[in-house]
Amino acid sequence: MSLAQNIQNAWNRKAKWLIVLRPLSWLYQTGFALNKKLYQSGVKQCYTAPVPVMIIGNITVGGSGKTPLLIQLVKYLQEKNIRVGVISRGYGGKGPFPASVTLESVPETVGDEPCLIVQSTGVPMVVGSNRQASIELLLQQYDLDLIISDDGLQHWALDRQIEWIVLDQNRGLGNQKLLPEGYLREPVDRLSQSTVIEHAAHPSSDLHMHLQVAQPYLLNPTFDQADIFDPQLDYYAVVGIGFPQRFYTTLESIGLKHFQCHEFPDHYDYEIDDIQFEDNNSIITTEKDAVKLLPLLKKHPDFRREIWVVPVEAVLSTACYTLLDQQLAELGILPSV
Known part of the structure; x- marks a missing residue:
């Protein structure tokens, strides 16, 4: 078993030995906070796309149900004739990047999740670690009303108008520690700064989703x-x-x-x-x-x-769609007949 898998298992068990990684978590927190402040202060430049950007991400490492949620939102927007495109880092793909994702694309080149997204929706999609380059390539090929970023919540170089954070209540927040002592990418208080979609069978929030099995x-x-x-x-x-x-x-x-x-x-x-x-x-x-x-x-x-x-499909509460419609309307994005 690899080191990464051992740490993943330790996170899930909330193993006590993880405390030895706390100095590394302090180092991670310091570096993360400094990088964020450099972007917020303007020392580092943040790219603002010519069309609104919506980020769907999480504050944890590992699966949260983010991809099924994104697929369902793309289908919803397509039904409303809102021209939507998607960007992603293309994790696991070897490139070259930026790369357009088509029905003929293979995971070895563009990553597994992008292939699944395009196969499920046919949405225009570009992948690559440079989000600005991905957006520019996407907009060279399509006229879009909205771009959804698959992950990238912590990518401060990209400006965004809407943020949705998926929180899997089944997995929770573990020991609530930052990487690598825990599996949090950001402190828990980050949840108060964005829209949180609760992934749960028995949710406590109006904004929730679950996965329906086919x-x-x-x-x-x-x-x-x-x-x-x-x-x-x-x-x-x-x-x-x-x-x-x-x-x-x-x-x-x-x-x-x-x-x-x-x-x-x-x-x-x-x-x-x-x-x-x-x-x-x-x-x-x-x-x-x-x-x-x-x-x-x-x-x-x-x-x-x-x-x-x-196969699984994300089922969203009515409140999720109502909120999305409101957020898009504030940006001037309305359904077309």
Whole structure:
């Protein structure tokens, strides 16, 4: 198990030994606060895009449900004929950057989450660590009313007009310590400065969301397969996301009782040996992992083990949409007929 995975597990357990990392957390906090102040004071230049920017991010490391939320918001805006584009860092992709994401793009080049976003919505999207360059490339290609930044909450070089922070109440804030003693990217009081969307089955806020599970589907169907999902069978749960426990809970919610967990780091670049097992039991995985596994299967057409994918969709409260409409109207962005 890698060092990153060991620390991730320690965060989730709130392990007491993490206190030895406190001096590094103080160093992180000092550097983070100084960098933020340099941008706020104008010593470092902040880029303001010619169209409004909305950031969807979190203050924690690891999964929070941010990508399903972004996908749902893009679909909502598209239905209202609001011209929306998306930028992302393209984590896990090798570039070159900035790079446009299309239906033909592969995770190796642009990252797994961008592939999933474009496959789900068809939205114009550009990825790269330089957000200004990404926005400029996006606007060279499209006339847009709004740009959504997938993550980038702590990227102070980019000005923004709307900030939504996703807070996963199932995972919580851990030991509420900053990196690396805890998994917070920013202090807890950051939540009071932006719109917080509570990701919870039993929310305490009007602004909330949950993930709705749809029927699993086969990633690699063949003519000799029944193509019928059976929750009574044994499965290998193969997952490379920020918070794997959420996926296991999802599996239990659809009736799976027998599955063996195989965890990989977030944005993991799979090899065919990672999904080879001694028996013929099927694999079950997330949509995010599926976009990584599909190109792998194309390289290995002799692979015959069934791989089932569990799709999820973010369901937002009415208050989320009402607030978004208000925030956009204040920026002069209105639905078109």
